[in-house]
Amino acid sequence: MAHSKLTDYKEEEIQMARFAKAMGHPARIAILKLLASMDTCFCGEIVEELPIAQATVSQHLKELKDAGLIQGSIEAPKIRYCIEPKNWEIARKLFADFWYQSSLSMQNTTC
Amino acid sequence: MAHSKLTDYKEEEIQMARFAKAMGHPARIAILKLLASMDTCFCGEIVEELPIAQATVSQHLKELKDAGLIQGSIEAPKIRYCIEPKNWEIARKLFADFWYQSSLSMQNTTC
């Protein structure tokens, strides 16, 4: 048997989908790029950059935090955000492997 | 001025978010992996693999197709699916650049 019906998805697929979903909005891509390029920055700076209201930015930040891609630390009265290095590396690797594996097995055929 | 308020997101961010969103579900990750590893396969084979109903698989396939990541061709009475090579490469590159750029600018600091 080459393949068999899955009772559920693999943990790796679930994890990768979780990261991908967190990245599935232009605002969150922009936030991640900003954080990666500026190393760290304050919430307020992000709000200034994006074409959405403060409450909405805060919501996007929460989603990225819940997915584990970023973290924040209090520097009263501000909050400093940055990439969460461990999960960032996990995500990077998951996606890198994903496309690497596909390049190995995929032929140049089209259907 | 280092940065300025965006009136809207960059096309690249929108495109990347579109791909990421399409990949933001375990079923769709599983489908993409399956297609990449099997080169091409029939819709029915995908349905057999996944723990969800045929109608739901069809819906996920439609989303992947709408995002441009896969394509299908009729081989009556079946439909053969495969990766859409052009957009696949565009997506791969977007993600690769994304993490490469971040590795360039990110220090090993944490906040």
Added chain:
DNA sequence: AAAACTAATCGTATATTTGCGATATACAAA
């Protein structure tokens, strides 16, 4: 022409996402 098969679409229910203004919270500054 009828029956069988594959896959898309419809209709529906429920859950999640997105966005905002308003408000609350937490801390610093006065």
Added chain:
DNA sequence: TTTGTATATCGCAAATATACGATTAGTTTT
């Protein structure tokens, strides 16, 4: 202790996503 500043959270509305069974559409086989 009051005031101000920064950010999270609340409450809401609208849109989108997820899942399924049932049905339809398109082809092939009989």
